[in-house]
Amino acid sequence: MADRPASAVKTMGDLDLRTIILPLVAIVVLIAYFTYINPLFFSSANALNIGRQSAVLLMVALAGTVVILIGSIDLSVGALVTLAGILAALTVDRFGVPGAILTGVGVGALVGLINGSLVTMLRVPSFLVTLGMLSILSGVTNQISQGQSILFMDSLLPDIVNGSVVLGVPNVIWFALIATAVLTVVAFRTKLGRYLYALGGGEIVAAHAGVPVTFYKILAFVLAGAICGLAGVMLTGQVGAGTPTAGGSLLLNSIAAVVMGGTALSGGIGGPHRTFLGVLVIAILTNGMDVTEVNSFTQDIVKGVVIILAVSLTIDRSKYLFIK
Amino acid sequence: MIAQTVAGRPDIPDDPPPAGAPVLELRDISKTYPDARALSGVSFVLRRHQMLGLVGENGAGKSTLLSIINGTVRPDTGSIAINGQAVRFGHPTEAARNGIATVFQEQGLIPTLPVFENIFLGREQKFTIAGGLRRRAMIAEARSVLDELQVDVAPTALTGSLSFGERQLVEIAKAFALGRIYPVEPIILLDEPTSALSDNEAAKLFDGIRRWRARASFVLVSHRLSDVFAACDEVVALKDGQVVDQRPIGSIDETGLHELIVGRQRNDAYYREASQREPASAIVLRAAGLAKPGHLRGVSLALREGEILGVAGVLGSGKSTLARIVAGAEAQSDGDVVVAGARLRRGSRRDAIRHGIGFVPAERTVAGIIGTDTVDWNLTLPNLKQIALGVLGLVSSRRSRALTLEWMQRLKVRAPGPSAACRTLSGGNQQKIVFAKWLARGVRILVLDDPGRGLDVGAKEDIYSLMREIADAGAAVLLVSDNLPELIGLSNRIMVLRDGAVSAVVEAPRDAKPREVDVVSAML
Numbered sequence: 111m112a113d114r115p116a117s118a119v120k121t122m123g124d125l126d127l128r129t130i131i132l133p134l135v136a137i138v139v140l141i142a143y144f145t146y147i148n149p150l151f152f153s154s155a156n157a158l159n160i161g162r163q164s165a166v167l168l169m170v171a172l173a174g175t176v177v178i179l180i181g182s183i184d185l186s187v188g189a190l191v192t193l194a195g196i197l198a199a200l201t202v203d204r205f206g207v208p209g210a211i212l213t214g215v216g217v218g219a220l221v222g223l224i225n226g227s228l229v230t231m232l233r234v235p236s237f238l239v240t241l242g243m244l245s246i247l248s249g250v251t252n253q254i255s256q257g258q259s260i261l262f263m264d265s266l267l268p269d270i271v272n273g274s275v276v277l278g279v280p281n282v283i284w285f286a287l288i289a290t291a292v293l294t295v296v297a298f299r300t301k302l303g304r305y306l307y308a309l310g311g312g313e314i315v316a317a318h319a320g321v322p323v324t325f326y327k328i329l330a331f332v333l334a335g336a337i338c339g340l341a342g343v344m345l346t347g348q349v350g351a352g353t354p355t356a357g358g359s360l361l362l363n364s365i366a367a368v369v370m371g372g373t374a375l376s377g378g379i380g381g382p383h384r385t386f387l388g389v390l391v392i393a394i395l396t397n398g399m400d401v402t403e404v405n406s407f408t409q410d411i412v413k414g415v416v417i418i419l420a421v422s423l424t425i426d427r428s429k430y431l432f433i434k
Numbered sequence: 435m436i437a438q439t440v441a442g443r444p445d446i447p448d449d450p451p452p453a454g455a456p457v458l459e460l461r462d463i464s465k466t467y468p469d470a471r472a473l474s475g476v477s478f479v480l481r482r483h484q485m486l487g488l489v490g491e492n493g494a495g496k497s498t499l500l501s502i503i504n505g506t507v508r509p510d511t512g513s514i515a516i517n518g519q520a521v522r523f524g525h526p527t528e529a530a531r532n533g534i535a536t537v538f539q540e541q542g543l544i545p546t547l548p549v550f551e552n553i554f555l556g557r558e559q560k561f562t563i564a565g566g567l568r569r570r571a572m573i574a575e576a577r578s579v580l581d582e583l584q585v586d587v588a589p590t591a592l593t594g595s596l597s598f599g600e601r602q603l604v605e606i607a608k609a610f611a612l613g614r615i616y617p618v619e620p621i622i623l624l625d626e627p628t629s630a631l632s633d634n635e636a637a638k639l640f641d642g643i644r645r646w647r648a649r650a651s652f653v654l655v656s657h658r659l660s661d662v663f664a665a666c667d668e669v670v671a672l673k674d675g676q677v678v679d680q681r682p683i684g685s686i687d688e689t690g691l692h693e694l695i696v697g698r699q700r701n702d703a704y705y706r707e708a709s710q711r712e713p714a715s716a717i718v719l720r721a722a723g724l725a726k727p728g729h730l731r732g733v734s735l736a737l738r739e740g741e742i743l744g745v746a747g748v749l750g751s752g753k754s755t756l757a758r759i760v761a762g763a764e765a766q767s768d769g770d771v772v773v774a775g776a777r778l779r780r781g782s783r784r785d786a787i788r789h790g791i792g793f794v795p796a797e798r799t800v801a802g803i804i805g806t807d808t809v810d811w812n813l814t815l816p817n818l819k820q821i822a823l824g825v826l827g828l829v830s831s832r833r834s835r836a837l838t839l840e841w842m843q844r845l846k847v848r849a850p851g852p853s854a855a856c857r858t859l860s861g862g863n864q865q866k867i868v869f870a871k872w873l874a875r876g877v878r879i880l881v882l883d884d885p886g887r888g889l890d891v892g893a894k895e896d897i898y899s900l901m902r903e904i905a906d907a908g909a910a911v912l913l914v915s916d917n918l919p920e921l922i923g924l925s926n927r928i929m930v931l932r933d934g935a936v937s938a939v940v941e942a943p944r945d946a947k948p949r950e951v952d953v954v955s956a957m958l
Contacts, residue, residue, distance in 0.1 A: 301827075313802060314800055321815070
């Protein structure tokens with residue numbers, strides 16, 4: 111078994127198998143069902159649609175995964191995407207695309223730095239720190255935008271995001287896929303990645319092994335913030351304007367995708383490759399319900415049921431003394 | 435002497451009445467856990483008004499026995515009788531209904547509730563009226579219980595605001611309150627009640643208990659033999675899950691009790707004593723005046739090449755703290771650890787690792803291994819540099835597995851392979867992985883905190899021979915352990931800690947191993 115090629119697969123026993131099979135089964139079942147209702151669902155055009163609709167969600171879910179892997183949570187991801195998007199729209203005409211990206215990523219990293227520092231130095235639970243940050247960022251966004259969309263003249267940014275250079279697939283999809291691949295390599299093949307798993311799986315063990323715990327916890331938040339910042343820039347390019355409501359559904363959907371993919375909220379299990387599957391489930395579910403004309407209120411109900419179901423099937427109860 | 439008495443209840447006399455009929459009888463109780471046999475054929479009798487001492491080393495089975503009596507653990511075989519009636523508890527509440535109450539080391543009180551609510555927690559039925567609670571009646575009843583016991587605590591005080599000693603008294607009051615709800619006389623199990631008390635508080639507690647014995651019977655588990663001699667009239671000695679003796683306290687002295695507690699044959703082959711080497715003269719680690727308030731008061735030591743230095747002491751003697759400080763897992767407030775002329779940064783595992791100190795902590799599943807990670811991820815956690823490749827320094831899965839396989843073979847780890855989840859391994863194999871983590875780094879110093887805890891005999895044997903090999907190879911080992919035969923068998927020297935200071939250093943050369951009694955007498 112040592113001869114198996116280097117792979118990103120960790121064998122974790124029954125639970126692990128279940129968490130990887132579950133999303134796969136869900137994807138197959140959903141595709142079959144929606145195709146049965148509406149044959150147009152199963153087409154390359156719709157596949158690209160699903161990709162376009164979920165590229166930014168995938169980025170945000172990856173950011174969430176990094177933080178959830180260490181056993182924390184970042185509730186400010188959606189609000190951060192919105193703010194970064196607004197700032198990108200404000201800066202792109204003056205500083206060009208590189209300037210917009212730098213602004214988005216920089217602000218994202220800064221917010222991550224603040225989140226991570228508060229969690230580790232002040233020892234405030236990440237749930238509360240990032241809940242507060244969510245509110246702060248929304249406030250800042252609305253102050254800046256006055257609730258209005260921010261338009262810009264630059265056409266390069268939308269072109270880069272929406273154009274397609276390879277295989278007729280929109281670049282935004284490639285960006286998200288590349289981010290997934292890079293983060294998967296980071297997760298399994300770098301010190302940072304292994305430390306993230308160690309922090310989530312056993313912080314004391316990591317500390318005893320000489321891992322600088324505080325540094326890597328902050329780094330996880332910074333990384334997540336930077337990814338969200340980039341996602342915000344992408345979103346603005348995709349829409350063609352900075353919109354103050356753009357990130358609204360991202361938080362809930364990204365957490366749902368992360369958990370659905372099999373990354374445990376308790377940390378240490380799962381990873382970016384898993385989140386990719388989770389996002390596919392959410393994306394197919396959302397798109398399929400659109401295509402089969404399920405009304406949006408019903409969609410919310412279905413999504414909620416699916417999330418609870420998924421968590422109840424995958425959660426590792428042995429890690430909790432009490433379920434609260 | 436008592437300010438207030440409750441109607442129908444006589445004053446409590448100053449001296450306990452003579453022991454009466456048996457209230458609690460254990461017959462042939464056995465309990466086996468997956469890893470080890472905890473109790474085999476334990477029988478003893480507690481009489482009315484009696485205070486029975488239960489003594490034994492850590493791991494002798496005292497805690498399991500208490501858990502069986504109070505209904506949290508079910509015995510495999512054997513029977514329990516209360517007041518001559520056979521009982522079988524499926525749940526702690528059933529034991530409580532029979533008057534059994536436990537005062538735990540870690541207290542079972544909720545700090546955010548007032549005292550009276552804690553006293554009647556889970557037993558509020560007597561005070562309910564149409565679904566609501568009669569708060570005033572509860573307070574009055576709690577006050578009368580506290581007064582009866584002469585415990586000077588207000589029933590409405592917030593439990594968390596009380597001192598540890600006061601909370602201990604509230605725990606006991608809670609046990610007595612049982613008698614107000616169920617028509618039973620309480621049997622109170624005290625688990626190390628004085629471990630966190632000052633001498634003064636402890637004396638007060640035992641003074642109270644002496645009087646309360648007119649209304650209850652007690653079982654006392656304590657490491658402090660002086661407690662047992664002060665408070666008990668009979669003592670049961672447990673050893674390796676069996677009762678060695680039950681006898682009146684007057685018929686035995688402290689030395690005799692020591693011998694009862696440890697009296698067993700040491701098996702020298704088990705500890706590879708024949709291959710014990712003489713340490714080299716070179717000192718690899720030196721510690722001077724290590725102190726931490728409440729834990730350690732100025733401990734110094736020198737660790738030589740190829741030496742196994744044992745550290746003995748009861749729970750709370752500071753031996754675990756010493757291990758953690760030397761390993762850099764906890765910061766001392768005073769004193770230094772010096773390796774090769776360099777003073778280590780206080781409380782820095784990183785610095786300690788840089789100077790070649792490996793650490794096998796006591797809580798294996800919390801601090802030793804990451805259960806959700808694979809064997810190779812666990813083993814390579816402090817060794818990522820060794821398995822990194824190329825300019826990007828990416829970790830090589832192939833090298834990670836190869837390194838892991840090598841050490842799995844060297845330490846005879848039984849696991850499906852390097853990618854098995856660590857939590858699926860047995861305790862012994864997990865412990866080998868913790869060792870391998872540091873051996874793969876080539877550490878010169880290993881700090882072991884109770885490395886044999888919870889392991890079965892076979893796994894222990896493997897770990898012991900591993901320690902011999904490590905010392906033979908010239909590494910130095912600081913071995914902290916609760917297990918005396920293990921310490922004596924493995925160590926070149928044994929340092930005994932008592933109340934945070936070194937109380938004795940006992941030489942343990944290959945052919946002149948000390949007796950357990952020699953070590954125990956410095957511990958207690």
